[in-house]
Amino acid sequence: MSPTSLPDTGTGSLFQPHIIACIVGGYAAYLFVYRVILYPRFFSPLRNVPGPPLGNPLLGHYLTIVQEESCIPHRNWAKAYGPVVRMMGILGKERLFFLSPDALQQIIAKDWLEYPRPQFMRDVLGLVAGYGLLTTTGDDHKQLRKAMNPAFSVQNLMAQTDMYYEPIEGLVEIMKTEIKAEAIPEAGKVFAMYEWMGKVTLDIICETAFGYKTDCLHNPHNELAVAFEQLLQLQSGPNLAKLVAILALPGATNFSRSEFMYRHRWVVGKLPVMSSFEKLVDSLYRIRAISREMLRSKTADLSVAPDDTTTKKDIMSLLVRARKADLDADPTADAMSDTAMVDQVLTFLAAGHETTATGLSWTLWLLANDPESQRRLREEVTPIYETNPRPDYRTIKSLTWLDCVVNESLRVLPPVPLTLRLASKTEYVDGVLVPEGTVITIPIRVINTWKEVWGEDAEEFHPARWLNLPPAYNPTFSQFSFITGPHGCIGKTMAISEMKAVLVALIANFEFAPAYPGQVAHPATAITMSADFCSSTCFPNLLVAVAEPEDNMPLRVTRVARKTPV
Numbered sequence: 001m002s003p004t005s006l007p008d009t010g011t012g013s014l015f016q017p018h019i020i021a022c023i024v025g026g027y028a029a030y031l032f033v034y035r036v037i038l039y040p041r042f043f044s045p046l047r048n049v050p051g052p053p054l055g056n057p058l059l060g061h062y063l064t065i066v067q068e069e070s071c072i073p074h075r076n077w078a079k080a081y082g083p084v085v086r087m088m089g090i091l092g093k094e095r096l097f098f099l100s101p102d103a104l105q106q107i108i109a110k111d112w113l114e115y116p117r118p119q120f121m122r123d124v125l126g127l128v129a130g131y132g133l134l135t136t137t138g139d140d141h142k143q144l145r146k147a148m149n150p151a152f153s154v155q156n157l158m159a160q161t162d163m164y165y166e167p168i169e170g171l172v173e174i175m176k177t178e179i180k181a182e183a184i185p186e187a188g189k190v191f192a193m194y195e196w197m198g199k200v201t202l203d204i205i206c207e208t209a210f211g212y213k214t215d216c217l218h219n220p221h222n223e224l225a226v227a228f229e230q231l232l233q234l235q236s237g238p239n240l241a242k243l244v245a246i247l248a249l250p251g252a253t254n255f256s257r258s259e260f261m262y263r264h265r266w267v268v269g270k271l272p273v274m275s276s277f278e279k280l281v282d283s284l285y286r287i288r289a290i291s292r293e294m295l296r297s298k299t300a301d302l303s304v305a306p307d308d309t310t311t312k313k314d315i316m317s318l319l320v321r322a323r324k325a326d327l328d329a330d331p332t333a334d335a336m337s338d339t340a341m342v343d344q345v346l347t348f349l350a351a352g353h354e355t356t357a358t359g360l361s362w363t364l365w366l367l368a369n370d371p372e373s374q375r376r377l378r379e380e381v382t383p384i385y386e387t388n389p390r391p392d393y394r395t396i397k398s399l400t401w402l403d404c405v406v407n408e409s410l411r412v413l414p415p416v417p418l419t420l421r422l423a424s425k426t427e428y429v430d431g432v433l434v435p436e437g438t439v440i441t442i443p444i445r446v447i448n449t450w451k452e453v454w455g456e457d458a459e460e461f462h463p464a465r466w467l468n469l470p471p472a473y474n475p476t477f478s479q480f481s482f483i484t485g486p487h488g489c490i491g492k493t494m495a496i497s498e499m500k501a502v503l504v505a506l507i508a509n510f511e512f513a514p515a516y517p518g519q520v521a522h523p524a525t526a527i528t529m530s531a532d533f534c535s536s537t538c539f540p541n542l543l544v545a546v547a548e549p550e551d552n553m554p555l556r557v558t559r560v561a562r563k564t565p566v
């Protein structure tokens with residue numbers, strides 16, 4: 001027999017393309033059938049945890065979650081299945097949520113190091129909001145938080161309160177002027193309140209974080225405001241979905257921050273699918289460039305204005321001063337770099353602007369639909385405003401009904417309705433063995449409106465309930481809008497006093513009503529960050545949603561007849 005006619009022994013033939021394709025395909029099919037169909041149904045340790053039927057094998061409950069109003073599916077599931085619920089993510093990935101204070105305490109506070117924010121969430125947050133408190137964990141986070149805490153001390157907030165008033169007065173004047181220009185001024189005017197709340201809170205946060213006057217209330221073309229606006233527009237559904245898919249590529253988040261990427265962004269933008277990526281790179285570059293310039297001028301300023309009582313109280317100035325003090329004491333100290341400092345301030349800008357604007361818009365909406373609560377608030381704030389249209393921190397804090405209104409609004413319609421954590425080790429939570437790698441949803445809106453705590457009217461807006469709290473109320477876990485623990489919102493006190501200062505001026509000057517009869521408002525599922533880990537691949541999924549009003553919240557605003565002009 002010639003060598004060419006030897007029978008095939010089989011070893012070489014395994015590497016033929018069609019056999020390789022069969023093996024790979026077979027393995028993929030096995031993985032698919034096992035991971036997506038069999039595992040969650042028959043093998044998962046979570047298979048007996050109550051929850052809705054497993055749903056679509058490919059998408060799980062993803063579509064239900066993103067198509068409905070934020071956190072409403074979770075609320076319905078909690079009503080049907082109780083305080084521990086299993087849901088399905090994409091491709092058979094299981095998710096859990098817990099409502100009991102003990103479980104939340106374990107995940108968010110006691111064992112917080114074992115339940116960090118998922119990595120992809122941190123990557124995207126880092127890109128958009130800077131690598132700072134939102135992205136670090138463990139010792140790095142502890143150190144950073146320690147460095148940032150003085151900027152959010154009550155003492156500093158008291159000093160900052162005055163910075164709110166220029167933008168607030170600007171807003172009041174604009175609204176008065178526009179109402180006056182109407183054909184029938186007495187009938188008032190419809191304002192897109194979310195848009196105006198966005199402007200006033202951007203002006204305030206830029207002033208308090210950077211000591212920088214954007215004045216986007218009067219100047220919508222301000223460079224920082226325009227760049228920020230562009231960045232926010234990218235957070236809407238289709239744009240975000242594209243961005244998440246692009247940013248999920250390995251190295252994409254770092255690459256998009258690079259000078260090379262900025263210079264060549266127009267090339268990338270030529271691809272239709274990449275246009276939002278080009279805008280992202282562009283707006284981030286511009287925001288960072290402005291921030292660096294501000295830092296540079298502040299660092300130069302320090303040499304001439306070192307005295308704490310006369311110097312600026314904005315967060316960046318505080319950080320620059322703290323760094324200088326550290327370096328003066330020990331020139332070899334490991335001080336924060338310029339890039340790190342810019343990142344911290346950007347974090348505050350990103351985390352503090354839209355959230356506060358959303359909280360204010362929902363409060364005005366709820367008051368517009370509850371004329372009696374609005375009247376009572378006006379009765380409380382008007383004498384304060386007439387005595388001093390710039391009330392200080394303590395005066396604002398002492399207003400009881402205002403406190404009830406703000407607490408109740410943030411409870412019923414929390415600006416951040418949910419967030420996520422990842423179990424980094426297998427551990428029991430509330431009697432459930434949670435496997436390592438499970439994504440845990442923290443459904444803030446469900447926790448805030450849990451009937452077991454708040455009673456049958458838990459989902460309704462009744463500010464008076466804060467005057468007589470229910471017996472099951474837990475001060476840490478029953479109103480979870482800022483969560484708690486080491487990752488709890490560092491800007492909580494600032495956000496509340498800012499909201500209150502804006503409300504005092506608005507309610508003392510104007511009456512708010514729905515824009516048209518039968519108006520219904522929907523919190524959009526405006527996904528701020530989105531992704532889920534599935535083995536080594538990322539899939540779009542819900543991470544942190546800011547529940548902003550879908551339609552910019554039109555409200556009819558009329559002037560309040562005033563006895564004493566202010």
Ligand code: HEM
Nearest residue numbers: 133348351352355356359415416419482487489490491495
């Ligand atoms: C009504 C307004 C606000 C609401 C409802 C809110 C809510 C939240 C929530 C729920 C978290 C936790 C997110 C998570 O762990 O996944 C958080 C974290 C954070 N917030 Fe706020 N926030 C508001 C305003 C602000 C303001 C004004 C600032 C700063 C100026 C701010 C800065 C931050 C920062 C830096 C974090 C990360 C904290 C950490 O991980 O150490 N927030 N916020």
